[in-house]
Amino acid sequence: MDQRISFITLAVADLDATRRFYRDGLGWKPEIDVPGEVLMFRAGERLILSLWDRTACEAEVGPLMSGPGVAPVTIAHNMATPEGVDEVLATAKAAGAPHVQAGVQRDWGGYSGYFSDPDGFRWEVACNPDPGLGAIVLP
Amino acid sequence: MDQRISFITLAVADLDATRRFYRDGLGWKPEIDVPGEVLMFRAGERLILSLWDRTACEAEVGPLMSGPGVAPVTIAHNMATPEGVDEVLATAKAAGAPHVQAGVQRDWGGYSGYFSDPDGFRWEVACNPDPGLGAIVLP
Numbered sequence: 001m002d003q004r005i006s007f008i009t010l011a012v013a014d015l016d017a018t019r020r021f022y023r024d025g026l027g028w029k030p031e032i033d034v035p036g037e038v039l040m041f042r043a044g045e046r047l048i049l050s051l052w053d054r055t056a057c058e059a060e061v062g063p064l065m066s067g068p069g070v071a072p073v074t075i076a077h078n079m080a081t082p083e084g085v086d087e088v089l090a091t092a093k094a095a096g097a098p099h100v101q102a103g104v105q106r107d108w109g110g111y112s113g114y115f116s117d118p119d120g121f122r123w124e125v126a127c128n129p130d131p132g133l134g135a136i137v138l139p
Numbered sequence: 140m141d142q143r144i145s146f147i148t149l150a151v152a153d154l155d156a157t158r159r160f161y162r163d164g165l166g167w168k169p170e171i172d173v174p175g176e177v178l179m180f181r182a183g184e185r186l187i188l189s190l191w192d193r194t195a196c197e198a199e200v201g202p203l204m205s206g207p208g209v210a211p212v213t214i215a216h217n218m219a220t221p222e223g224v225d226e227v228l229a230t231a232k233a234a235g236a237p238h239v240q241a242g243v244q245r246d247w248g249g250y251s252g253y254f255s256d257p258d259g260f261r262w263e264v265a266c267n268p269d270p271g272l273g274a275i276v277l278p
Contacts, residue, residue, distance in 0.1 A: 005182040006216055008147055009213040009215065031272075044186055046184065064209050072204060126146075137146065
């Protein structure tokens with residue numbers, strides 16, 4: 001099995017709210033937008049972020065976990081500097097992220113904070129000083 | 140905010156079981172392996188798949204959802220042909236995936252099945268005949 005991921009799909013309760021947040025708030029441009037069904041954004045060289053209607057997802061995958069608590073997954077958006085992290089967190093806050101955790105220095109040597117999307121999925125915004133990881137994930 | 144994802148992180152209960160599945164079973168090569176803490180695999184041009192000890196994740200992110208049901212996220216691995224999908228599903232089954240759902244024709248015109256990793260995270264293995272999406276996600 002090749003070592004690659006093609007899609008990350010998040011099951012969402014209200015695609016209209018999701019579109020407002022990612023497209024209108026964060027400024028991402030949809031690749032595919034089928035109202036009430038699915039919204040897809042290119043999120044890397046060979047990667048799509050897909051937001052899929054929760055009911056449709058359950059019909060195919062089976063019953064999904066629901067609260068309380070945060071979904072056991074995070075998505076990270078890495079930046080080259082702590083200032084860049086703060087800027088993205090400010091963008092997410094202005095976009096209406098229901099939860100924003102300000103950037104802090106981490107024990108592993110980096111700086112990161114979190115925001116959530118309308119369904120509570122956690123995005124980490126991080127600056128990782130490890131030059132090896134930086135060389136992999138930064139543009 | 141740039142339109143990109145740097146990491147996808149899954150919170151896992153037993154990193155040793157996770158390592159056996161991804162490294163020994165699927166044959167992926169770790170980029171970083173800190174026993175009991177985190178396991179990272181390169182999963183794209185600028186993408187890392189991180190498997191993070193659940194307790195450490197909760198300490199940083201907050202209480203996580205737990206069962207019953209499947210985590211509301213899927214990861215897809217796209218292949219160029221239905222035969223390729225079947226081959227990856229067979230690899231996952233041989234690797235000890237606790238759940239494998241055989242490939243089937245989908246209403247959207249493609250062919251896909253699912254497997255789960257030791258924590259129940261669902262991987263879709265898919266062949267999508269849409270030439271636009273194929274051009275984005277396939278090598």
